[in-house]
Amino acid sequence: QQPPIKIGMSMPQTGGLAGGGKASLLGIEIWRDDVNAKGGLLGRKVELVVYDDKSSASETPAIYAKLVDVDKVDLLFAPYATVPTAPIMPFVKQRGLLLMGNFSFQVNSKVGHDMWFNNAPWGPADSWAASFLDLAQKAGGKNMALLTADQEFAQNLAVTARDVAKKRNIPIVFDQVYPPNTVEFSSIIRALKAAKPDIVYVASYPPDSAGILRAVNEIGIGDSVKIFGGGMVGLQFAAVMSNLGSLLNGVVNYNTWLPEKSMYFDGTKEFFDKYTKRAIEAKVDPLGYYLAPFGYAMGQMIEAAVNSTKSLDQKGIAKYLRENEHKTIVGPIAFSADGERKETATLQAQFRGVKDKDIEQFRSSGKQVILFPDKLKTGELITPFEAARN
Amino acid sequence: MFSMDLLLGAVLLGVLLGCFYAAVSVGLSVSFGLLDVPHVAHPAFLVMASYGVYQLNESYDIDPLLAGLAITPLFFLFGLLAYRVYHETFEKRGSDAAVRGIAFFFGIAFIIEVLIILQFGVDQRSVSATYIGKAWRFGEMRIPIRQLVAFAVALALTVLLAVYLSKTFMGRAIRAVAQDEEALRLMGANPVRIKQFAFGIATAVLGIAGALLIIVAPVEPTLDRAYIGRTFCVVVMAGLGSISGTLIAAIILGVAESIVLTLFGASWAPAISFAMLLGVLAVRPQGLLGR
Amino acid sequence: MNKRSHSIAFWAGVAVFLIAVLTMTQIVRNEYPFFAGYVILQFIALAVAWSILGGYAGYVNFGTNAFFGVGVYTAVALFKATGAPLMLQIAAGAVVGMTLGFGVGLLTLRMRGIFFSIATIALAIIIETFVMNWRFVGGAAGIQIQRPPVMAPFDSYVKMLFFVQALLAVTAVSIARYIQNSRIGRGLQALRDDELAAECTGVPTLKLKLVACMISGGLISAAGAPAAMYLQYADPSSAFNLSYSVSALAMALIGGTAHWIGPVLGAILLGSTQQLLAVTISSEVNVLVLGIMLVLFVVGAPKGIIGLLRPRYRLRAGGKP
């Protein structure tokens, strides 16, 4: 019996990122069980070594040092999200280690590590804002309001949004950054409404996304608004979605995977069957669309690379990952030189016909109609925003 | 972008927000302001109450405010128990209970956070009620009804507590107990029982405050950390133990936050409200209505 | 033992410790001990520095995170602007920390007890907000940092940081020990008990408070300054994390504040438990263990670990917030 192949990672299991971290980990665990059921990799079982980084950047350096130097893991996965990932980028570069990224945003742009591969569908940095503004301009949007959380992810989105707007000569009539832990958005929304924007681009964090939508519903946002949303983190999670219910209608927001017919690939359905069952026991997100399948896909890519290179040589694996397109449950994935997706596969989707207090409704198609990218599109934008809300 | 209308709206919304702050702080004003218990777990208790309300709302469809009222007796008992534990294991022995108490209650707060995570998971939770998500039209203005609810409840709570503390024998004993326990004993009152009872009240109030918290915005297990600064800020700015001061301080804070959010941009809001706290303390080191 | 031989023993101990640390960096290949050890040493420096103000003088500083973050961002700003070497970053961190300490010291003029503690929380939030809005150092999004090449005799940057942090911890301990044994210590203790009586007995309370704030603040910021190089990344929410405040206070109390060895023991215990928990019981349960430990210790050892070891330290333990 050969020793198992160890894959090491930290994962936020407490703190602000825990919700995503747990769902992501469950996706990876399902892959591990699948691959082990098939006899493992290179005939060896796969074992995960996972530590909690408490959603904090200051914990991860020591954890990854331990994974590499003490646990002597064979491969590294990154923790969910940007903040915990950022401090380990220089470390893996110095050590020449392969790192599979997990939904972080632009952490490799300054480091330039050539053995980094992000599983997220983000693609080029500006594609995100570009796709939203494409939709907005097509709907007749001429000026933009920007409301962003003072958090790294949202700020990164805001920066690209300002750039893209500038390039396209879209004036920004309102640009506010709100601090974490803001309780009440009524005041902010009143001010935003007073600016009479056509396009409202919101980059918010989970606790705030709900607050913003509530305030929008209560205070109103004005008939001028053609499109609302874009970068609201949180609206991908089942708990938030079922809380907000009908308040979601009309919002156009980014997503990564949705139960629309264009999104099913080889193994996708089987994956969600397993996930749904296990999520209940593990008390994690019951839908798990946003992160879990990408955790699984990360495993699939490693599986393919190891099986075809027939070794655990990290350079070889990196080379394979860089040069091939990979079939996964979230569709084909190909990487560009910086380790991000060659082409963006970040969805923009509009909520429609959502009722209150019902998680199950989100399992059926049509609740979130995909507007972008064209390849995956399942419907057209309803505009203006107010019209799309009923 | 400035307009009188916007300013007025900001003030109005700020008053409502302030009342909400008062409601979540007033218990602390008793437990910390009057009893000198360094209750840094107060916000954790608050979040726990919100989860209680959530549970009732979710499984029995009880109105969140009613649910808050329903768990109030439970929280009263919980407060009695919590104080008992604090007292027996701790206060009884240490002369420097105050600083160590901070560490103790931080420990308790961590434990509560984790227990909530184990029971409910890490996702956000919120409740539904007819008045959530609706607004009351007031001329041009639209005021969220959930904020009006917070306003009314906070006002009622503070008035009730203030009257209770100044007009009843028990209330006066509660205000005296931290100043000299032995002397209070000489008055024929058992200081431990008084403190326990007062702590019970301070915790019971959290039942309703917790309902408001989850009515106003969704909660998640570690939300308490965001409220440590805010609640202590309100209580200290008020002047320790002053109930009416708590309401005033909270409203000042709410209005300032709201004005800054509406007119100057949100990213400086926390700096400004806490700078105001420093300003108040610089002029009146004992707080607005402190003695 | 008399004072003199105490001193000789202490400095001999310091020398042995530093030599051991240096030797370790030369012979141990595995880097993990240095990553983890760095954090523990940092905790020692923080806890000892905190207790100079919080323990001796009884002014409970909740703003440890403010000083820590200021140290981090002084280093970041300096490094980004001039590429200054590590030692200069730390020195600058210490100076800025002392300046901030001076400001905090002025708060003690008017505010006693918990008012002071709350004011330090407020200060931390205000400074964090400033940093969040300061685009040069990356603002809220944080900033990634490329380490310069490591200097001899070290073969890895982390080992060097480990040694540097050991130096900082030793500095903090030496200063705390000096204060404790000098009349400054007695003056701080007197003003903790009764400021007016101390003043009327000839204790220059304002000066002592300012000195204590500046030393404590300078040391905390200095201990924070290398964190940017350690993480090779800095972001406001990590640098100004409230957990630094909680940990510093908890470690000092768990160890006991009557003697400088208390915070050291507390930091070693809590720091290594945290490190150990993070890599063993991996889930929310490790926070639970931490919470329970905190509660058990303050309950079970009212005078801290040193109170358990030497009951005569009954006096001087802890202050009023």
Added chain:
Amino acid sequence: MALSLAIEGLDAGYGAVKALRGVTLHVEAGETVALLGTNGNGKSTLMKCIMGLVRPDSGRLALSIDGVTHDLARLSPEAIVDLGVALVPEGRRLFPKLTVTENLMLGAFRKMARSAIQQNLALVFDTFPVLKERRDQLAGTMSGGQQQMLAIARALMSSPRLLLIDEPSVGLSPLLVSQTIAKIGELKQRVGLTVLMAEQNFNQAIRIADRGYIIVHGEIAVAAQSVDELKANDIVKRLYLGGVA
């Protein structure tokens, strides 16, 4: 109105410090008994034992009221206060951040006293007019002597039957000392108060005392049956009557 306090063989102290040794003493209804002794001899400790604030190591503490005997060593201070015992503690022990009125109202916490608040308030305001003037001042900002008055007044608010006073004259001006002592004497007549009083101002104390004890190193050295006997005692002569011209 039968009330008597009987103490037998009382030992008490603080850990290693033995403050009282075999103290035997009794106080009968309507009496005013003086307790003398130089500082640190255990007078206050004795008072605290009677109030239940210090638990005796051994000995008997019996308070009989209307034929019912209560073992004070087993009762809590609150229960003892409820029986109608009140102590004016040394060091005043006021609630510094409450006003004069609030301090007085707390004096009437005991259920029995609540109905008599108005009478008692009138009584103490009459005794110490300055308290009425300063009714809204915070107790902590009053002068030393004013605080002492407030402490006595607060104890009277509980309508006590047995009043223990630890050094009532400390910090009071000569005029107020004699007024206060006279007032205590008057109350004794008016409401049948029984008083046990530790008082160093011997000349004032014997104006109203019926008899007295001298406590030396925690032991009762002299139990005088009358004021004259006290005056004639050697220890008293040495401690209180000698020296100063």
Added chain:
Amino acid sequence: MTTVAAADTPLLQVGTLTKTFGGFTALDNISVDIKKGERFGLIGPNGSGKTTLINCISGALRPQVGSVVFCGEDITQLPPHLRARRGIARSFQIPRPFRSMTVLENLMVGLDFAAAGSAAAEEEIAMSILTRMGLAAKAGAPSDTLSQVELRKMELARAMAVRPKLLISDEAMAGLSSSEVDEVLDLLISLGEEDITIIMIEHIMQAVMRFSERVMCLDAGKIIALGVPAEVMANKRVQEAYLGT
């Protein structure tokens, strides 16, 4: 030995001092000179402003109007610790011990900061002061275990440890028996012989009479009498407001 001329310049000059609390005037235009080596008694009804006056002299309070000149230097704006270093020490009427320290350590604070010397010598001096105050047996006791009277004595001892030129005692003898009063008086008088100027606040008349070379009586913040003890005691206003005889 001091020259005649130097002895003539007052050690302490208080000029037109006025202190108000809110609307209440606690000190009203007080002027008084105190000579070097003088034993000065300060009396007055409760709340007449005695403590407030010495608070202004020691720097614990700042007067609204007026000046305090010590040894020819205007110290009105100096903080208390600098006044302590120049030689002004005081005791507190309501004791304010350093609770976390032993009695000996309490004294060491003053010796360390106001009268610095070598550590070993300091401890000796502290012990000798304690012995003179009759507190030697309590030197190692934590100060929070002292009785009230012991605390007052420690207050005085701690003030002495500052090695002052001017020692202000605020009712340090309250609660002492007359023989103990005598002992403390002897001590103070012997300090006076060492050229230390002493201001003593007391309500114990024998003590004031025996101790003071001059007595000043305050009433409602004003000086109503100032002179040799017998004169002041004979003053009609003093008798009405204060002595009551």
